[in-house]
Amino acid sequence: MPPLSKKLIGRVAVAIAAATLALTVWLWWAGTAGLSGDKLVTARLDALRTGLSFGLGGGGLFALYLAWRRQHSTEVGLRQKERDQEDVARAYELQREDSLAKRITELYTKAVEQLGSDKAPVRLGGLYALERLAQDHAEQRQTIVNVLCAYLRMPFTLPSAAEGTEHRESVQEREVRITAQRILSHHLVPGHNLDKPNATFWSDIDLDLTRAILIDFSLSRCRVREAQFSGATFTGGAEFTLTTFTGDAGFEDATFTDYAGFGHATFTGDVEFMKVAFTGFTDFGEATFTGFTRFALASFTGNAEFEGATFAARTCFDEAAFTGEARFSGVTFTGDAQFDETKFRQGVPSELAQLITP
DSSP states (O other): OOOOOOOHHHHHHHHHHHHHHHHHHHHHHTTTTTHHHHHHHHHHHHHHHHHHHHHHHHHHHHHHHHHHHHHHHHHHHHHHHHHHHHHHHHHHHHHHHHHHHHHHHHHHHHHHHTTSSSSHHHHHHHHHHHHHHHHHHHGHHHHHHHHHHHHHOOOOOOSSSSOSSHHHHHHHHHHHHHHHHHHHHTTTOOOOOOTTTTTTTOOOOOOEOOEEESOOOOOOOOOHHHEEEOOOOEEEOOOOOTTTTTOOEETTTTOOOSSSSOOTTTHHHHHHHHTOOEEEOOEOOOOOOOOOOOOOTTTEESSSTTTTTTTOSOOTTTTOESOEEEOOOOOOSSSSSOTTEEEETTTOGGGGGGSOOO
């Protein structure tokens, strides 16, 4: 609302004064016609009082109107100033976010480039740079975990007994891979209180380690969402003790060359161990399987421990082969349990006798 000009205000003031004067004059003469004496004096005083009241009232109303316009203009100005300040703050925030995004992209790109180096120390530096980036920026964690998993999925030949340049490089690469594994496991441990997890815990993370070669791999006490280990090779021991999978977990065609520990693990979603080769001692004691679980065609070369495990949904061990001792005491099958053509070289465990058709 534009302000009134001084010229217009002056004209309004003159108009009010003129109207007041005209009204006073009219009341002075027309309202006192035919009167005399005290009545004339009283009537003229009333006329003068009425005219002045009209003038003061009109002037007061105009003054109030001017005050309202001034207040309104002030409020409009303040609101506009606030909007301008918000626009400036918004522009600054967008600029800051843009600068931060560019900085993150630069750090990410540089770290990934380091992973492609032919020098092991440089690759290690890239891993630690990615770890710091993920720790500081939660929105980048899944992306960086995907990069670490992709690195571990790359072809790798374990060090041989022969000495030489290739052996040395293979040994160095093994250390880089073990470091990548440790970074993953370190940041997937929530601690004892899920309501107040460790500051280093990365929540709701998916893992894709399909066909990866994993060395002395451990996710013990970790918490992951979906996990894919199909076709993976676990060289050395594999620890999943007390691990919680909140989504589906896939281990189809995986190979465990040594101890495989899943004791007290929790599988909330569906889990696949179809065609898995367990060559060492395998421990699923006290594990909990909530979704569909399949061990069809799995082979257990060493002893297999399932004591106290709970299978809450359909469970399939069709055509699985147990070469060593199979322990199933205290196992609970809430859903259907299938053991069609399951082979037990040391005899069917008594706990499963009623479930297995000769």
